[in-house]
Amino acid sequence: MTSQGLKVEEIRMRPPMSQSCQHYPECAGCDRLHISYEKQLQHKQEGVEKRFVGFQELEIRPIIKSPKEQMYRHKVQLPFGHRKIGKKTVLTLGLHNKENVYIIDQKECRIQDADLTTVAAAIRHWARTENVIPYNEKNGSGLLRHIVLRKANASQEILVGIVTNATEIPGRKKLADRLHSYIQQFLCNEKSKAEVVGILQNVNQRNTKVVLGEKETTWYGRHFVKEKIGDLDFQIGLSTFFQVNPFQIKNLYDLVLQELPSDSNVVDAYCGIGTISLYVASKSKKVVGLEENSNSIRSAVGAAKANGIVNVAFTKGKVLRTLQAALNEKSDVVILDPPREGLDPETKKILLNSKIHKILYVSCNPETLLRDAVALTKVFKYTKMTPVDLFPHTSHLESVSVFTR
Template sequence: MKPPASQSCQHYPECAGCDRLHIGYEKQLQHKQEEIATLLGGFKGLEILPIVKSPKEQMYRHKVQLPFGHRKIGKRSVLTLGLHNKENTFIIDQKECRIQDRDLTTVAFAIRHWARTENLSPYNEKNGSGLLRHIVLRKANASQEILVGIVTNTNEIPGRKNITNSLQSYIKQFLSKEKSKAEVVGILQNVNQRNTKVVLGEKETTWYGRHFIKEKIGELNFQIGLSTFFQVNPYQIENLYSLVVQDLPSDSIVVDAYCGIGTISLYVAAKSKKVIGLEENPNSIRSAIGAAKANGIENVVFTRGKVLQSLQSALNEKPDVVIVDPPREGLDSETKKILLNSKIGKILYVSCNPETLRRDSVELTKSFRYQKVTPVDLFPHTSHLESVSVFVR
């Protein structure tokens, strides 16, 4: 399982970050095409289009979440930072990564150096002790801005001003050494005191700068925070969203379910008569409304609430098309019932999980014809696969 020299990594295959680094990229694409054909090939008349390859195969991830850990060296305990091993028994002290953006890896190294120099303790899951739980890093491809999130186990940190200054200084040094043009525009502390696998807590404090980075999709401007849902491979976003636009009839009334901060809603607005975005998360809805205003788009409205309730209400607007972009769990049974019993002419299903897509498609084909699916590779060197499916009444 030795990776080709062009994509080798000293942590592979021990690290859980990727699982296909030993396969050349063209072969990976072929395997994913075959997997989707095997999974969905039983649907009568379904057209399975060629996979859309990622314009960038390596160092494409613009969001990085890494846990802190520790390892014993003699009698000393040394802080580590990286991803879990495949067995989830320890945290690999990251020396390199083939899928993270290079600048974010550099910032991660700077943070680890800072934590060790300041003698800050890593969180211990077993007894709940320690300070540092995770880092969350985000980078905007358009502006080269970086947002740094330090997730801690406690709110109060003695000497916070001093350690913030030293953190800024180390990050600048490390980026400068790599001759990077990226700039950290905000450092945030996120507090998570729960015994949970969920990375981010509810409380956020700004240590430096602002709480968002400025990103673009095409000509559209967005503000991305630590917890904002935004595709992590910016090189592939327009390819993904263009597939949605191309199957959208002009001047349609469109419902965009699970709309997040409104990226798809605003991207399809120019071709639509009206777009109704549905989203449960209050922060996302606020960001979506702000993005519509900032981009001067007036034919999009956003409704906050669980998709299950708000979809039924949105159908009163007599939409022509419903776009769904659900989480990995896919659509719940009640939402599928609403779609089946509606008068919707077309569903555009953006999926991040082929297994739940197949399950949902079995249900949807009771009233819809599964017309076509286009696989999109947003995550080279991993088994993850996105796709855009078209269902017509």
């Protein structure tokens, strides 16, 4: 028994490593675990070559494989739910099944970091032991909606987010203390070197599929983890956009850096917290990052200051409203890293009417990239694309494309 009165076997949730997963293929988290990784890479390469065959001048480079094939995800979002087992209704925590009918009670995962699986198990145990009620989407009752977990690869720090359906929670201090204790105990039993540096309550009372709400309260520690890309330091919060596979970030950004002419004036559209902006700053004359999220802009400015980078500036606002003014300042290169929806028509129009020499397009969606490439090649030449596998065992694919005049 432990100091919490729990049997060690109840705490030890992490299974031995194998190629299989007890939840596959029922779970919607991945869909290619049954295929060897080399075959997955081959399929993705062939898929890209087939999709983009119509671009005569395009060189499609060999796909860059992930340095880590399993347990690479360092961000996890899991919903709470409940299922009837016999005569009992039991709280569950995991991903939806493929048909999106129920939530699988996740016991293992081959693509998310093992420490985060352990933390999720601790949170499930806490919720069941303390009888904290899960949120019910149908009638809006219950408290626990989601967990959001982040782990920094460089520092091994973990940030825990508990998304709730209410601001005030009776006995919150005791619940928070117990939660921290359970998490520490579970990690200790796994002999983990990771450290939980913050536990946050995020309040989301809206009837929405969006996970995070606007209000956050700190239950323990601080609201960020410390991460690095190369020699650059960043602070990552619950809602920060940051690539989920930290083992591939440098490979992805190096592709952008290699294609950037020295001493260029650069516009980094959809810059988030400025990761690409700061990464390419040493090779650039000036970088202007464009981002509509206020929190991301504050983080970007803070990161530039913390890293001693002075040739980068950030502008708040939607790209379609800020891009034209940024391009008027004698810009040479535009870096694009849009969401899955890709570029809106007005942004493409601005790019086509500009005098820039080069576009470096970081895409997470081959379909919208294809659509945007068709539009951009009215003026630009589509010369190179390098696929980057950030998401092994899934159909998702990142890439870096080069468009020149």
